[in-house]
Amino acid sequence: MCLGAWLVTQYVYRFGGGVDDKGAGNKELLGGKGANLDGMAAIGLPVPPGFTITTEVCTAYYANGEAFPDGLTAQVANGIAHIEGVTGKSFGDSANPLLVSVRSGARVSMPGMMDTVLNLGLNDKTVEGLSSSSGDARFAWDSYRRFIQMYADVVLGLNHHAFEDALEIAKEDRGYFLDTELQANDLIELVAEYKQLVEAEWGKPFPQDVNEQLWGAVGAVFSSWESDRAKVYRRLNGIPGDWGTAVNVQAMVFGNMGDTSATGVAFTRDPATGENAYYGEYLINAQGEDVVAGIRTPQYLTMAAREVAGAKPLSMEEAMPEAYAELSQVFRTLETHYRDMQDIEFTVERGKLWMLQTRSGKRTAKAALKIAVDMAAEGLITREEAVCRVDPMALDQLLHPTLDPDAPRDVLTKGLPASPGAASGQIVFDADTAERRNDMGESVILVRVETSPEDIHGMHAAKGILTARGGMTSHAAVVARGMGRPCVSGAGSLAIDNAAKVLRVSGRELKEGDILTIDGTTGEVMAGAVPTLQPELVGDFGTLMVWADAARRMKVRANAETPHDAQVARDFGAEGIGLCRTEHMFFDAARITAVRQMILADDEKGRRVALERLLPEQRKDFAAIFKVMAGLPVTIRLLDPPLHEFLPHREEEFAEVAEAAGVGIETLKQRANELHEFNPMLGHRGCRLGVTYPEIYEMQARAILRQPVRLRWHQCQKS
Amino acid sequence: MIEIAATKGRTTRPDIKLGICGEHGGDPASIAFCEKTGLDYVSASPYRVPIARLAAAQAALRNAQ
Numbered sequence: 001m002c003l004g005a006w007l008v009t010q011y012v013y014r015f016g017g018g019v020d021d022k023g024a025g026n027k028e029l030l031g032g033k034g035a036n037l038d039g040m041a042a043i044g045l046p047v048p049p050g051f052t053i054t055t056e057v058c059t060a061y062y063a064n065g066e067a068f069p070d071g072l073t074a075q076v077a078n079g080i081a082h083i084e085g086v087t088g089k090s091f092g093d094s095a096n097p098l099l100v101s102v103r104s105g106a107r108v109s110m111p112g113m114m115d116t117v118l119n120l121g122l123n124d125k126t127v128e129g130l131s132s133s134s135g136d137a138r139f140a141w142d143s144y145r146r147f148i149q150m151y152a153d154v155v156l157g158l159n160h161h162a163f164e165d166a167l168e169i170a171k172e173d174r175g176y177f178l179d180t181e182l183q184a185n186d187l188i189e190l191v192a193e194y195k196q197l198v199e200a201e202w203g204k205p206f207p208q209d210v211n212e213q214l215w216g217a218v219g220a221v222f223s224s225w226e227s228d229r230a231k232v233y234r235r236l237n238g239i240p241g242d243w244g245t246a247v248n249v250q251a252m253v254f255g256n257m258g259d260t261s262a263t264g265v266a267f268t269r270d271p272a273t274g275e276n277a278y279y280g281e282y283l284i285n286a287q288g289e290d291v292v293a294g295i296r297t298p299q300y301l302t303m304a305a306r307e308v309a310g311a312k313p314l315s316m317e318e319a320m321p322e323a324y325a326e327l328s329q330v331f332r333t334l335e336t337h338y339r340d341m342q343d344i345e346f347t348v349e350r351g352k353l354w355m356l357q358t359r360s361g362k363r364t365a366k367a368a369l370k371i372a373v374d375m376a377a378e379g380l381i382t383r384e385e386a387v388c389r390v391d392p393m394a395l396d397q398l399l400h401p402t403l404d405p406d407a408p409r410d411v412l413t414k415g416l417p418a419s420p421g422a423a424s425g426q427i428v429f430d431a432d433t434a435e436r437r438n439d440m441g442e443s444v445i446l447v448r449v450e451t452s453p454e455d456i457h458g459m460h461a462a463k464g465i466l467t468a469r470g471g472m473t474s475h476a477a478v479v480a481r482g483m484g485r486p487c488v489s490g491a492g493s494l495a496i497d498n499a500a501k502v503l504r505v506s507g508r509e510l511k512e513g514d515i516l517t518i519d520g521t522t523g524e525v526m527a528g529a530v531p532t533l534q535p536e537l538v539g540d541f542g543t544l545m546v547w548a549d550a551a552r553r554m555k556v557r558a559n560a561e562t563p564h565d566a567q568v569a570r571d572f573g574a575e576g577i578g579l580c581r582t583e584h585m586f587f588d589a590a591r592i593t594a595v596r597q598m599i600l601a602d603d604e605k606g607r608r609v610a611l612e613r614l615l616p617e618q619r620k621d622f623a624a625i626f627k628v629m630a631g632l633p634v635t636i637r638l639l640d641p642p643l644h645e646f647l648p649h650r651e652e653e654f655a656e657v658a659e660a661a662g663v664g665i666e667t668l669k670q671r672a673n674e675l676h677e678f679n680p681m682l683g684h685r686g687c688r689l690g691v692t693y694p695e696i697y698e699m700q701a702r703a704i705l706r707q708p709v710r711l712r713w714h715q716c717q718k719s
Numbered sequence: 720m721i722e723i724a725a726t727k728g729r730t731t732r733p734d735i736k737l738g739i740c741g742e743h744g745g746d747p748a749s750i751a752f753c754e755k756t757g758l759d760y761v762s763a764s765p766y767r768v769p770i771a772r773l774a775a776a777q778a779a780l781r782n783a784q
Contacts, residue, residue, distance in 0.1 A: 384780050392747045392774040399766045537769060545769060548776035554753060555760035556771045559740055569765035573772055578762020579740035635740075635762075 011057050012075040015041040016049030016251075017086030029054045031246030033105030036358050043337050045330055045355050049086035050100070050250030051079030053218065055107070058244030061222045068215075076214070076249075083251050092210035096133050097126035099143070099252040102217040104224060106245045109359050111478050113233045113453060114245060115154045115224040117217040118287065119147035119252060123208040127191075139257055141187035146287070148194040148206060151213065155220040158201045166193050180285070214249070221247045229453040236460060253354040255347040256287050262320065262348045263288050265473050266301055268331045269341045271363040271481060272420055272472075274370025274540075278302055278331060281473055282316045288345060288356070291473065297490075298471050323348045334358055339380050340389075341371050364420050364481055365394040369540040376547075383547045390544060397421055399535055399572075403519055407531040412505045415466070415491030417523040418477035423464030423486045424517040424529040427510055429498050431458020438462070445516045447503055449496050451476040459485060464518045466525060468494040486520030494525075537572060545573060557633070561585070563624040576633035577625070582700065583641045585621050586614075592646065596661045599643050600671055604695060611699040618703035626707050636704060638690065638697050642683045644675035725756050738762055747774035754778035 013023035013030060015038045027035045034052030041047040053076065060069045080091050080098075089098035099121040104114035122130065122144045131140035149167075153160040167179070170190050176182060182190070198206045207213050224230060225245045234241060255263030266280025281298035283291050291298050299313040300306040301324075306315040317324045327346060330353070334342045343361030347354045363371065372386040381389070403409075403422040425443035428434045431454070434446045438461035446462035448455060450469040459465055459479055464486040467476045471490055480487030495504040501512040510516065510527065517526040537545055557578035558569030566577065586595045591614060598610035625634060647668070648657045658665040677683035690697045721739070728735045738760035743749035745767030753761050754775065763771040 387773065387776050388780055390773060392770045392777065395770050395773060396767075399769060541769075545772055548773045551776040551780050552772065553779045554750075554758060554775045555738075556768055556775055557738065557740075557744075557760050557762040558765045558768050559744065559762050560765055565765050569768055572765060572768035574765070574768045575760070578738050578744065578760060635738075 008071055009056070009069075010075070011054055011069065011072050012051050012079045013038065013054065014049075014051045014079055014082045016047050017082070019049070019082055019086075023052065027107045028243075029056065029246075031055055031105030031248070032107055032109055032359055033103065033357055034246045034248050037248060037250070039337075040334075040355055040358055043333065045333065046353055047355050048251040048253050049083045050248060051076075051082060052105070053247040053249070055244040055246045058222050058225060058246070059242065061219075062226075062244075066219070066223070068218075076218075079249060080214075083249075087251050089251075091121055091214075092123075092126060094125040094129045097121055097129045099126075099130070100214070100249050101252055102214070102221060103248045103250070104221045104245045105248050106225070106239070107243050108237075108239060109362070110230065110233050110237075110239070111362075111475075113224075113230045114227070115220055117147075117150055117154055117220065118289075119143045119150070120213050120217055121210045121252075122147045123210065123213075125208075126210070134257065136257065137184040138182075138187065139254070141184050141191060142182070142256070143254075145187050145191050145194060148191065148198065151206075151217070152194070152198050152202075154224075155216045156198065156202050158198065162197055162201070163194060166190065166197065218247050218249075221245065229456065232456055233453075236456070250356075253347045253349045253356075254287070255283070255349065256285050257350055259285055260320075260348070260351045261285055262316065262323075263291060263346070264298070264301065264316065265291055265343070265345050266327070266331075267341060267343050267361045268335050269361075269367070269371055269374075271341070271343070271361050271367055272417065274341075274363065274367030274374070276374055277304070278328060279305070279472075281471055284319065288347070291471075298473075320348060320351070323351060323353045326353045330355060335380065339375070339385075341367075362478065362481055365390070365397040366420060366540075368394060369398075369544055373540040373543050384551060386544065387548050387551055395541075398541060402521075402533055402535065403517070404531045404533045409517075409524065409530055410527040412508065412510075412525045412527055413491050413493045415468075415488040415494075415523045415525060416472055416477070417519075417521055418472055418474070418489035419465075419480035419485060419487035420521040421464075421486035422517065422519045422521070422530070422532065423462075424515060425463045426513050427503060427516050428458075428462070428512060429496065429501050429503075431455040431461075433512070434458035435461040445518060447494075447496060447516070448476070449498075450474065451479065459483060464488075464520065466491060466494070466516070466518050468492060468496055480520070486518055488518045488520055488523050488525055491523075491525055534568075549573070557635075560625070563628050566625050566628040570628060574632075576635075577629060578635055580625065580634055580636045582618075582621075582637060582639050583645075585618065586639060586646065588617075591617055593660050595646050596657060598696075599646055599675070600661055600663050600668065607693065608695055611695055615699050615703055618700060619706055622704050623707045636700075638700050640686050640689075642675070642677055642685050643689070644672055644677065647672040647675065721752075721758075722756055725758065736760075745771050747777070750774040751778040751781070754782055 013021040020042055023030050023038055025035055030052045037047055084090050084098055089096050091098045099119050102117045102120055127140050127144045131137040149163045152158040195206045255261045262282050262284045263286050264280055264282025269276050270279045278301055280301035283296055283298050290296055300315045303315045303317045341361045342358045345357040368390045372389040375381045376383050376386040425445040427447055428444045429447055434444050435457050437444045443463045445464045446458050447466045450467050465476055465480050467489045468491055470476055474489050476487055477489045493505055503510045515529050517530045555575045557576040558574035559579040560566045560569050560577050561581045561584055594610050594613040598607050601607045648654050654665055654668055658668045725737055737758045739753055740762035744761040745763030750761055761771055
């Protein structure tokens with residue numbers, strides 16, 4: 001090798017067809033998707049050949065004022081040559097053309113946030129080649145039609161509605177309902193119309209040079225890294241902006257080559273419950289975006305899931321038994337290799353299975369617990385790994401009340417249980433209103449026909465999400481599970497009128513602001529709020545907590561100041577109370593009068609009279625807490641807040657308080673004024689209060705000590 | 720400040736019991752810091768106790784690596 005070659009930075013890593021550029025596993029460099037494609041190819045799974053342009057190129061692209069680094073052109077050409085070599089097709093060749101997909105891939109998955117271009121490499125000549133090499137003119141022209149539409153939207157930034165409208169009109173003119181009814185001749189006409197639309201809107205003809213198409217798409221993927229929706233997603237998920245995205249260029253495989261072809265998405269285990277059963281959806285004679293876009297309703301992967309749902313269209317297990325058998329083998333290989341639940345995309349092209357993507361699947365907290373505990377039991381991971389697999393903050397989802405199963409429910413309809421948990425709130429029909437009302441401290445349920453990446457901020461602000469369309473892998477479902485929001489998707493009987501801000505279902509009408517409850521565990525949608533039950537640490541949750549306790553060094557105590565809080569803390573495994581505040585005990589309505597009397601007293605004697613009244617109450621407080629904590633340590637903070645907080649603030653309260661405390665209204669106002677402090681945080685409170693009015697802490701100390709002394713005395717009596 | 724307090728406190732009295740309370744006691748990132756600093760306990764709001772137990776376990780496992 002000559003010296004020059006050593007100085008060239010490697011921007012492109014190839015995979016598939018037995019070629020391996022040794023980039024495997026490097027997510028920082030190849031992005032999550034690229035690293036996984038490379039990894040899947042390395043363990044012998046059927047991956048269409050391709051190459052990855054590294055995240056470093058993205059960083060350099062922005063550093064150079066959106067220009068590609070030197071030397072990239074030659075490396076990309078080498079990558080294309082690799083794909084041509086493995087597939088036996090040629091890029092831009094009119095006889096046997098190579099088509100590629102161009103996809104983004106950051107270090108961590110950002111579903112739906114960045115851009116993808118499929119069927120790249122089609123032009124007026126290659127479409128004829130694809131038509132004759134595939135023997136399917138309809139397929140070739142449909143691919144070209146899809147490519148122009150996608151390229152115009154993603155790369156050229158043209159309004160996609162114009163293309164959708166043209167497609168709808170083409171169907172209407174011919175009396176069709178479905179895209180699939182369009183014949184080759186119809187599609188040829190539609191492609192001509194699309195090209196005119198591009199030229200009219202963009203001012204130039206649709207690019208016919210396949211390399212121009214490729215570089216346009218690569219640039220668009222890099223640009224999408226800095227799109228508004230990607231920035232919002234990064235901010236919400238704490239992803240640094242300088243990571244950049246990789247670009248994956250890969251030979252296209254087609255799920256839309258007739259009834260022996262299909263495309264699908266699957267999880268190796270159920271991402272909602274964690275159950276060890278294959279879970280997914282597929283569509284016969286379709287391309288990837290058809291599954292996630294919610295245009296056609298996908299079919300189940302397994303026969304068992306189809307039967308449970310009572311669905312008629314055949315599962316993949318029944319319709320394509322050979323490809324399904326290979327797929328389930330792939331599932332096992334993937335879990336053994338990655339030692340985690342995987343979320344995959346696949347395509348079957350004329351009976352041949354191809355793996356397009358694998359990644360660790362997003363899952364609910366419940367599923368995370370079950371999968372971690374099950375995998376440890378299966379010997380796939382250790383108990384310590386299981387403990388580290390569950391995000392502690394995700395447990396928050398499980399530590400909130402669930403709907404009381406015995407409470408009456410006014411069920412309006414049922415959709416798909418897309419993300420578990422229950423939520424009640426005001427109905428809102430758009431993301432901005434959801435955010436605004438949430439900011440005002442109100443709970444809202446975001447109700448949409450279907451969600452898109454533009455709705456992210458509203459989904460984040462909402463307590464729950466309800467959609468009329470979309471399956472278990474729709475945008476709403478995937479994002480809601482990731483955020484831990486309950487979600488019911490595909491509630492088809494909902495008629496949503498966004499303009500009038502009303503929702504019609506089962507002959508009833510609900511408007512914006514009406515209260516709705518959704519149960520993402522069952523898919524039920526209910527009018528009004530439904531009572532809830534306290535959560536418990538049982539099953540997988542309990543098991544994982546036992547394993548966690550075995551690994552833990554620090555003790556965990558709770559901040560609690562009532563017997564109820566202390567009991568909840570004990571039930572959740574607290575090993576004592578780390579902070580028991582006492583000021584709320586003094587705010588208690590039954591005691592506030594005595595407290596005020598104490599504050600308003602002229603001398604120590606007067607204060608002691610009032611404190612004598614508080615002592616028995618305070619004894620009861622501590623006795624109840626000590627009883628719950630049963631010998632565990634309790635750290636108590638003696639009365640801390642500034643005294644003026646106990647006095648009234650509003651004019652109408654003064655008279656009432658003055659009378660109750662037996663002092664004149666002027667005296668009361670004067671005292672309140674005296675006690676008012678400029679900076680209460682550093683004021684007359686805490687130990688300073690203890691120095692000036694030691695009798696307060698004396699009373700509290702007597703109340704605290706009495707209970708342990710009594711207990712000890714009883715123990716002595718017994719022994 | 721927590722590190723200074725822990726170090727100086729232990730210099731004077733090696734067996735002093737040190738813990739943290741308030742919102743930090745239920746925050747996994749803060750719990751990881753408390754583990755590194757060698758505190759004896761964290762105190763979290765009741766509904767966050769399981770989160771704190773798991774976060775404390777993960778902090779101990781990661782610290783041991």
